[in-house]
Amino acid sequence: MELQITATSPEHPASLLDLPWNIPLEQWPEEHLVALPRGISRHVVRFAQAGGEIVAVKEVGEWAAVREYGLLRDLDRLAVPAVDALAVVTGRTDEHGEPLEPALITRHLVGSQPYRSMFQTTMRPSTIRRLLDALAVLLVRLHLAGFAWGDCSLSNTLFRRDAGAYAAYLVDAETGQIQPKLTSGQRDYDVEVARVNIAGELMDLEAGGSLHPSVDPVLFGEAIAERYCDLWHELTRQSVYPLAQRHAIDQRVRRLNDLGFDVAEMQIERSPDGDTVTFVPKVVDAGHHQRQLLRLTGLDAEENQARSLLNDLETWMATQDDYTPGDPLGARPEVLAHRWVRDVFRPTVRTVPKDLRGVTDTAQIYYELLEHRWLLSERAGRDVGLEATVEDYIRTVLADRPHG
Incomplete structure (x- = not known):
């Protein structure tokens, strides 16, 4: 049997041919390997340099390698966070002609770490909760895409932090399957497997002295299920709103915020029956909203102010014709944010007379207007709009406030 490389891109076979496929993976020379932290795996896994990138090589049976390769490519098409499948190598033999196990090649996820390397120093309970929240987000996104994982665990996940945000990525799809829609039983099974696996993995860390003493592995396992x-x-749940019900979208965002999650993306699809709104959640660290708002708009605000303003910006961006999340042909978030400041934020704040604003900064004024709009819209059962909000805000809030 001849060596065969099935790859997602034409350039990958050439770069992968330089690797020593005639040697068992655990015996590969150091000159080909890259020293990166590895998680626990049922199979031999190594990181190697192939051309200009780092790849993860996993030895596994041919049927399993081809199946997982296909599943990872499907997850990529579904835009679910997972490692990128690059190739499957079959027909491997050693120097004596004896067969060697095939290999699955995936791209190294830059900036990611397996959970064990993250726990080498005792991690605070609040950080552990954010990591588990990121894993819960991943599991929900997989299930929404129709993917039943079958073996959700910390070991089968990579974690990455980026500007205060936490994200989890599937790294092992061996036991998974994709269907048009999962049953409640399939989802419940995945959640129960996650609960048991995570509790066990945390117990293992506890036994090794790498877990904060205040962390109860069983309770944290139950927490991810909740x-x-x-x-x-x-x-x-149902998320189709009439055009005049923007406050209902704000209500959904607030509920996600109350659960401890933020909105990474929001998509609004127009139809005669109303707007269908889709949210992609994310997990963030303290101070994230301040940094994000300052980067996008130049506005310097407190954390709660920044969260509210970013939610308003995200909702407004989702209504713009030239904005499609992840589309390189669409307007960049920075461009839209500048437009929001110019066309929405500044004109709205300017409608509040300077003598009534007193020493209140513009970010706080806009934050108070958003809160007032929310209250008025809830009371009216419809979105009252910014113009009516400003008028009522000036009359009922600022009129009784000391100025100067």
């Missing part, structure tokens, strides 16, 4: 259920309910 977080998953809360998030699943919030993301899958």
Whole structure:
């Protein structure tokens, strides 16, 4: 049997041919390997340099390699966070002609770490909760895409932090399957497997002295099941609104915020029956909203102010014709944010007379207007709009406030 490389891109076979496929993976020379932290795996896994990128090589049976390769490519098409499948190598033999196991090649996820390397220094309970929240987000997104994982665990996940945000990525799809829609039983099975696996993995860390003494592995295992259920309910319940019901979208965002999640993306699809709104949640660290708002708009605000303003910006961007999340042909978030400041934020704040604003900064004024709009819209059962909000805000809030 001849060596065969099935790859997603024409350039990958050439770069992969330089690797020593005639040697068992655990015996590969150091000159080909890259020293990166590895998680626990049932199979031999190594990181190697192939051309200009780092790849993860996993030895596994041919049927399993081809199946997982296909599943990872499907997840990529579904835009679910997972490692990128690059190639499957079959027909491997050693120097004596004896067969060697095939290999699955995936791209190294830059900036990611397996959970064990993250726990080498005792991690604070609040950080552990954010990591588990990120895993709950991943599991929900997989289930929404029709993917039953079958073996959700910390070991089968990579974690990445980026500007205060936490994200989890599937790294092992061996036991998974994709269907048009999962049953409640399939989802419940995945959640139960996650609960048991995570509790066991945390117990293992506890036995090794790498777990904060205040962390109860069993309770944290149960917590991810609860977080998953809360998030699943919030993301899958009815979300079609009449055009005049923007406050209902704000209500959904607030509920996600109350659960401890933020909105990474929001998509609004227009139809005669109303707007269908889709949310993609994310997990963030303290101070994230301040940094994000300052980067996008130049506005310097407190954390709660920044969260509210970013939610308003995200909702407004989703209504713009030239904005499609992840589309390189669409307007960049920075461009839209500048337009929002110019066309929405500044004109709205300027409608509030300077003598009534007093020493209140513009970010706080806009934040108070958003809160007032929310209250008025809830009371009216419809979105009252910014113009009516400003008029009522000036009359009922600022009129009784000391000025100067």
